[in-house]
Amino acid sequence: MVSPAVSHRLSDCFHFPNRYDPDGFTPERAEDRKSPYTLIGFGGGRHRCIGQAFAYQQVKVIWTVLLRQFELELVHQNYEPDYTTNDWL
Ligand code: HEM
Known part of the structure; x- marks a missing residue:
């Protein structure tokens, strides 16, 4: 892994x-x-993603629509990622 x-x-x-x-x-x-x-x-070596070019094209289309239609702003300033999975603790 x-x-x-x-x-x-x-x-x-x-x-x-x-x-x-x-x-x-x-x-x-x-x-x-x-x-x-x-x-x-996108992985690497023999089983690297064969859809990478298509994926980049899709991402560009998605961002083009989002940026044209919405004003984006940060919901949280100074956000710290939480990598824990022990939500119940
Ligand atoms: C942001 C979008 C995408 C990401 C982050 C992504 C990521 C990956 C990764 C990490 C692998 C390697 C998996 C491994 O090592 O076992 C992979 C494999 C693959 N991806 Fe993608 N992928 C994306 C989009 C796509 C699209 C749009 C297609 C097809 C239209 C696609 C088709 C494939 C195929 C067929 C494999 C297997 C290749 C092989 O085993 O030889 N992927 N992808």
């Missing part, structure tokens, strides 16, 4: 591993292209 949540935060691969940093994917920095396994949201 591999965990994208962990591997996408490796400081060996990403300059600001714990920050939302879309500039890391620009042609100048291209941190996602350091190796075939740096960015694994």
Whole structure:
């Protein structure tokens, strides 16, 4: 098993591993292209996602509709993710 949540935060691969940093994917920095396994949201190796190009196309269409029709704002400032699953504790 591999965990994208962990591997996408490796400081060996990403300059600001714990920050939302879309500039890391620009042609100048291209941190996602350091190796075939740096960015694994679509898997990797023999069974890598064959729908990646279609998925990106769909995501662009979805965001185009959302951004045209809605004004988005943050509901929570300084949101901290909660990775626990022990809701009953
Ligand atoms: C954001 C959207 C998507 C994400 C995040 C995603 C992610 C992934 C990942 C991580 C794998 C590898 C699974 C593994 O290693 O066992 C995979 C495999 C696969 N994906 Fe996607 N996928 C997406 C969209 C799509 C779409 C739109 C299609 C088809 C239209 C598709 C078709 C497939 C197929 C057929 C495989 C299996 C490839 C193989 O086993 O050789 N995916 N996907």
